Amino acid sequence: MRNAALGLLTCFMLGACVHVQAGAGCGKGCSDKTRGQLLDHHVTAKLSAAAFAKLLEANPSGRRLAQIAGAPVCGVEVVYFRYRTIGGAGEPTTASGALMMPEGSSAACGGPRPLMLYAHGTTAYRNYNLADITQTDPGNRGGASEGLAIAATYAAHGYIVVATNYAGYAGSDLPYHPYLNADQQSADVIDSLRAARLAMSDAKPASGVRENGKLFITGYSQGGFVALATHRALQAAGVEVTASAPGSGPYALAAMADALIEGDVNLGSTLFTTLTVTGYQRAYENIYRTPGDFFEAAYAPDIDNLLPTTQPLDTLFAQRKLPSAQLFSRVPPAPQFASVTPPASPPLTPPALTPVFAGGFGDANLVRNAYRLGLLQDAAANPDGAFPSATAAMTPATNPAHPLRRAFKRNDLRNWSPRAPVLLCGGEADPTVFFFNARIEQAYWLNANVPAGLTSVLDVDSAATGADDPYAPVKQGFANAKATLASEAVAGGATDGGASAVLRSYHGGLVASFCMIAARAFFAKF
CATH class of the missing domain: 3.40.50.1820 (Alpha/Beta hydrolase fold, catalytic domain)
Incomplete structure (x- = not known):
């Protein structure tokens, strides 16, 4: 194609x-x-x-x-x-x-x-x-x-x-x-x-x-x-x-998927998983024989046609067409996977996200335990080159056997080297699309001998590196916006210093806005 x-x-x-x-x-x-x-x-x-x-x-x-x-x-x-x-x-x-x-x-x-x-x-x-x-x-x-x-x-x-x-x-x-x-x-x-x-x-x-x-x-x-x-x-x-500047994308898709399988359940995972799996089933026709192979019986009927929808997402949650957060069962799919149900110390994500991951487990889960078990077993037998442990090449698993893991590898972007400048923008504490995607993609490119300086990574949630940092205004603007949001949440009665409000808005509100500005600043160089 x-x-x-x-x-x-x-x-x-x-x-x-x-x-x-x-x-x-x-x-x-x-x-x-x-x-x-x-x-x-x-x-x-x-x-x-x-x-x-x-x-x-x-x-x-x-x-x-x-x-x-x-x-x-x-x-x-x-x-x-x-x-x-x-x-x-x-x-x-x-x-x-x-x-x-x-x-x-x-x-x-x-x-x-x-x-x-x-x-x-x-x-x-x-x-x-x-x-x-x-x-x-x-x-x-x-x-x-x-x-x-x-x-x-x-x-x-x-x-x-x-x-x-x-x-x-x-x-x-x-x-x-x-x-x-x-x-x-x-x-x-x-x-x-x-x-x-x-x-x-x-x-x-x-x-x-x-x-x-x-x-x-x-x-x-x-x-x-x-x-x-x-x-x-x-x-x-x-x-x-001329140049590209993607923001907060799951470029290392196979590594991102393996992190999810191993319990790093991101915010929005039930929506993302449903869109991904039903879309891959339409394209490749081998992800499941029937929806009930992948989805729990409470959700399997009509889920192939559930998304995109004309109804508010909250309505789908209220009608129990989709769980709002619980992707996996709180019961381990096998004893050896108890440590990732949920994970106590994820290897590549900030410790602050561990409570987020715990919220992705429960009794009204979307994905059948038997399907998750097959994915975990294949990940153990055919590990990704970047998650949970990094290899020098940082490539996806060489020969994944599971059809869904093969689909993730097929769509992973660790298989080419750009010849034009690329800026990968994001935020280190992103609970939705983990920032390690940018770091892994960049490491893959450097290992593939992409010229130094042609590709770069920007964390908008970091301090300026000095007076010559071209993204210092973006980083300062992000810090100010995050502080303002936290202060407004506290004024509204939040007792956690506004941390929950920042977490909810981090990916789609805060980082998104400042990565757009960073892209414009990056393109202005050419």
């Missing part, structure tokens, strides 16, 4: 395509000729810089965003567009995205401008639409907020932004989402790029904005993973990437 998609990408980047072998890399009736075809598009917002600033000023979250991202330099035009792409098994489908174009009379807003690909974070909600920045769709839970942040951070500061909503969301006809499927998700981004270029040609913005030849890639959480997979795909296609 990847090779055919990348062959097409090369011609997409040149603005015209020569047809490659029909159906190569596509399954179930897909034709490469349709990939990236623009289906329809319309403007969802058109704001001058002053009007955009007023929109941000209208509520507390907007004001905080403006404080972090800075006042809009440019106006922004946002276009919703739909296009043809593929699903996890290569089947033909559709997806949608947001094209955000800067507008204004200054050179920073019009004429030739850099183009940025943005990949969004995990969502449970089928109507999640980054183009709906004014929240006209009440079912777009969180999509408007992330879309607004993208527009404020990047488009309002002179970047042309192309952001896919992903197959399975916001007008897509795919009934599931191919979550953390590196080949499919990078192909989806690639297809959105071609379609967005066609939409931009039709839009003819008044500022005369057009591409200047620079191509940047960023994204956060799931989107950090997708961004790095897209960088890999573009490079393999021979397309020059």
Whole structure:
């Protein structure tokens, strides 16, 4: 699938395509000729810089965003567009995205401008639409907020932004989402790029904005993973990437999965696990024979079609369609695994996260003990090269036998070396996507002889290294935001010094905002 998609990408980047072998890399009736075809598009917002600033000023979250991202330099035009792409098994489908174009009379807003690909974070909600920045769709839970942040951070500061909503969301006809499927998700981004270029040609913005030849890639959480997979795909296609700056992604996916299996149950694990396992089952058809092989009987009925959903996630929890936190049983799957049910001292994560992991065990657990046992046994027999003990190569397990562990290895991003600069951003204490992903990926690259300085890791939750630290403002801003959040929690009655409030907001609120600013600062160098 990847090779055919990348062959097409090369011609997409040149603005015209020569047809490659029909159906190569596509399954179930897909034709490469349709990939990236623009289906329809319309403007969802058109704001001058002053009007955009007023929109941000209208509520507390907007004001905080403006404080972090800075006042809009440019106006922004946002276009919703739909296009043809593929699903996890290569089947033909559709997806949608947001094209955000800067507008204004200054050179920073019009004429030739850099183009940025943005990949969004995990969502449970089928109507999640980054183009709906004014929240006209009440079912777009969180999509408007992330879309607004993208527009404020990047488009309002002179970047042309192309952001896919992903197959399975916001007008897509795919009934599931191919979550953390590196080949499919990078192909989806690639297809959105071609379609967005066609939409931009039709839009003819008044500022005369057009591409200047620079191509940047960023994204956060799931989107950090997708961004790095897209960088890999573009490079393999021979397309020059100027730089990428993924944030808090599970790049070392097989190591992250093994940590989860061994009891490091992250916040949001029941949602992530369901999206991952059902998506891999659709793509590879060998993760389970029936959902009841993997999921406990209380959750197995209809779970294949549960996500993405139009219902609030809290409703699914209240209806017991999904447990809110309990991924595994509190009963060890075998006596030798009592020490990781839950773990007393996880090897690669901060000690402060141990209580979080304990919350992932209980009597209303999602995953059957028998399935976890098979994963644990395979991890013991075929260990990952970075978790729980590091080898020099830091590669995934050589020959995992379990089909789910094979799927994680298939989608792990420790299998390539970038030729363009990469910044991996995150926060050391992240309870959702562990920061060791960035450290492991960087260690793998250095072992693979990637030139020193080409790739780097930024922990926004660290002290500035000195007066010449280019990210000192980002780190100080993060520290201030974290302290403010803790103080507000204490003022509201919190008795733990605000630690719980910080933990809940750490990944999706605090780190996300400052990694976006760090990406913009990083890209400004090129």
